[in-house]
Amino acid sequence: MKAEVAPLKKKIIATQWLVLAVAGVALGALLHFFRQPVLIPLDQILKGVWALTVDQGFLRAFSATMVLILGTFVCSTLTGCLLGMGMWRRKGLRDALAPLLQAYYALPSFALYPVFVGLLGMNVFPIVLTGWLFSFPAIALNVATGLLEVPEVYVKVGRSLSLSPRQLFFRIQLPASLPHWFTGFKLGFCYCLIAILASEFILSVSGVGRWLSDSFTGFEFQNLYAGIFIVLLLAAVIVLFLTWYEARFYRRWSVR
Amino acid sequence: MSGWRRGMRTYGLVVVFFLAGWQAISWIVPRFALSSPWETVQTLGFLLNQSWFHSHLSTTLYETAWAYLFVILTGLSVGVALGLSRFWGEVAEPYVVSIYSLPKVLLYPLFLIVFTVGAASKIAFGWFHGIFPLIIMTRNTVKNINPVYLKIAYSFHLNFFQLFKAILLPYALPSIVTGLRLGFNLTLLGVVLGELIASSRGLGYLLAARAAEGFIVEEVMAIVLFLFLFALAINGVFGLWERSLTRGERAARYGR
Numbered sequence: 001m002k003a004e005v006a007p008l009k010k011k012i013i014a015t016q017w018l019v020l021a022v023a024g025v026a027l028g029a030l031l032h033f034f035r036q037p038v039l040i041p042l043d044q045i046l047k048g049v050w051a052l053t054v055d056q057g058f059l060r061a062f063s064a065t066m067v068l069i070l071g072t073f074v075c076s077t078l079t080g081c082l083l084g085m086g087m088w089r090r091k092g093l094r095d096a097l098a099p100l101l102q103a104y105y106a107l108p109s110f111a112l113y114p115v116f117v118g119l120l121g122m123n124v125f126p127i128v129l130t131g132w133l134f135s136f137p138a139i140a141l142n143v144a145t146g147l148l149e150v151p152e153v154y155v156k157v158g159r160s161l162s163l164s165p166r167q168l169f170f171r172i173q174l175p176a177s178l179p180h181w182f183t184g185f186k187l188g189f190c191y192c193l194i195a196i197l198a199s200e201f202i203l204s205v206s207g208v209g210r211w212l213s214d215s216f217t218g219f220e221f222q223n224l225y226a227g228i229f230i231v232l233l234l235a236a237v238i239v240l241f242l243t244w245y246e247a248r249f250y251r252r253w254s255v256r
Numbered sequence: 257m258s259g260w261r262r263g264m265r266t267y268g269l270v271v272v273f274f275l276a277g278w279q280a281i282s283w284i285v286p287r288f289a290l291s292s293p294w295e296t297v298q299t300l301g302f303l304l305n306q307s308w309f310h311s312h313l314s315t316t317l318y319e320t321a322w323a324y325l326f327v328i329l330t331g332l333s334v335g336v337a338l339g340l341s342r343f344w345g346e347v348a349e350p351y352v353v354s355i356y357s358l359p360k361v362l363l364y365p366l367f368l369i370v371f372t373v374g375a376a377s378k379i380a381f382g383w384f385h386g387i388f389p390l391i392i393m394t395r396n397t398v399k400n401i402n403p404v405y406l407k408i409a410y411s412f413h414l415n416f417f418q419l420f421k422a423i424l425l426p427y428a429l430p431s432i433v434t435g436l437r438l439g440f441n442l443t444l445l446g447v448v449l450g451e452l453i454a455s456s457r458g459l460g461y462l463l464a465a466r467a468a469e470g471f472i473v474e475e476v477m478a479i480v481l482f483l484f485l486f487a488l489a490i491n492g493v494f495g496l497w498e499r500s501l502t503r504g505e506r507a508a509r510y511g512r
Contacts, residue, residue, distance in 0.1 A: 008343075015347045039369070096266050106437075106491040108445045110452070111460075111480045114467035118476070119289045190357040197359040202453060209362075216365045228362050236354045243353055 040221050048226030058227065061211040065200060068124060068207065072131040073192045080136040080188060081181075084143025094144065101137045109134055113199050124206075127199045135191035139184040146180020147173060179250045186242040193235055291474040300478040315458040319375050319447045323382030327439050331387045332432070335394025336424060345395055352395075356388035361449055368454055378450040378458070385446025386439040393435030397428040430501045437494035444487060459483060 028042035040048075052058045087094040109130070116126035150173050158172045174181075200209025208231060215224040275293050282292040291299070303309040338345040338352075364381055371377035405427065409419045425432070451460025459479055466475045 012346045096270055100270055106441045106487050108448050108483050108487060110449060111483050114463055114476055118471050118473060194359040198361040201361055231362060232358055235358050239354045239357045
């Protein structure tokens with residue numbers, strides 16, 4: 001069976017690279033032949049990417065944004081895990097919050113960003129608040145779901161070995177629900193990334209979103225395209241890595 | 257019935273807590289930074305009677321409707337195609353998943369350049385923002401269809417539209433409705449984001465303008481409230497539809 005699956009998998013991966021290459025060539029040709037002042041040939045964009053990797057201003061903005069994303073992600077993780085564990089422990093809290101959290105992502109929460117800027121001023125706080133609001137519910141929901149879905153048998157085994165509640169949590173409930181925690185962290189990180197870059201892009205004083213917005217309004221299209229290219233490529237690599245690791249995580253844990 | 261009533265009571269409590277918290281914050285912070293719930297509702301009532309507000313509202317609705325129409329048409333057909341062809345589905349998966357979780361707003365300048373600052377760029381961006389959840393949900397359901405159903409279709413010589421209408425759609429409708437709901441949320445968000453960043457009409461523009469021109473907080477809050485209520489209402493309708501579909505399914509499964 002395995003021998004049959006492997007060539008198909010190889011063919012799929014080969015086709016994926018082919019699709020990527022065709023898309024790249026098509027994009028290159030499109031940019032090359034539809035010469036307009038605002039469209040820049042692909043080789044120019046790639047040259048711009050190369051130039052940006054040593055550009056002080058871009059690197060400073062880029063690293064500031066990364067620090068902001070990581071900081072917000074840490075805040076979301078802490079609050080999301082606490083809330084998720086609270087929802088797991090207290091049924092009342094769960095009943096009250098679960099429908100709310102599920103409807104939560106229906107709201108165009110970016111619309112609140114101008115309100116936050118009014119409340120907190122033009123600095124990093126409204127950005128962090130938007131990112132946090134956008135990401136912690138996903139973490140809380142996944143943590144609660146994971147802990148609630150731990151099979152009762154596991155807990156019974158722990159009880160019959162007379163584990164303390166603390167041991168029960170760290171030896172059984174936490175490991176058994178870990179893949180769900182990871183899904184929550186993955187979603188939370190992606191949402192942080194989206195919310196922070198978007199808020200910086202809309203209105204801010206610093207960061208790579210602001211840098212891109214400045215290049216756009218200043219007609220520096222080579223910088224603009226190169227910057228978008230770098231940020232999206234990095235984001236795509238992070239997302240794909242997390243997705244791949246998540247799938248591996250689930251596979252490894254479900255076999256046991 | 258009692259479960260339904262308890263659910264309503266929980267919702268009611270959550271709404272009361274939310275309003276109380278909002279009121280409390282509006283007492284603490286300065287008046288220019290946050291308006292109270294009642295002031296916001298009054299302002300919304302005032303806005304809804306203004307003809308200039310109607311013109312912005314209808315612009316947003318018009319753009320969202322067109323974008324959503326394209327989302328439905330293209331998302332369903334691409335999702336069904338990727339679900340029926342296992343090979344192409346697997347090839348496309350990493351691209352679809354990674355684009356779904358990228359900060360798409362960074363690509364908005366490209367939409368502005370290609371479609372110029374008008375309704376077209378918002379429609380295109382709303383479409384791009386909203387299509388991916390529908391593709392993913394449709395593909396995942398169609399992929400797992402019982403092959404016997406497809407064989408029946410084959411033996412009846414159904415053409416593609418008959419196959420879609422008689423077999424795929426009824427089979428996949430519950431998760432397609434979920435995909436349609438998620439897709440609507442993201443389409444609306446995409447259109448509003450597009451208007452927020454660069455436009456001269458629409459609710460997003462109004463939000464940005466009222467936030468920038470001396471920060472008229474009552475109107476900013478009223479617009480945010482309107483967008484939230486609108487999104488919640490549409491989601492409520494989709495939620496009822498989903499529930500009625502799965503109720504039929506449950507009844508069929510248990511023979512009731």
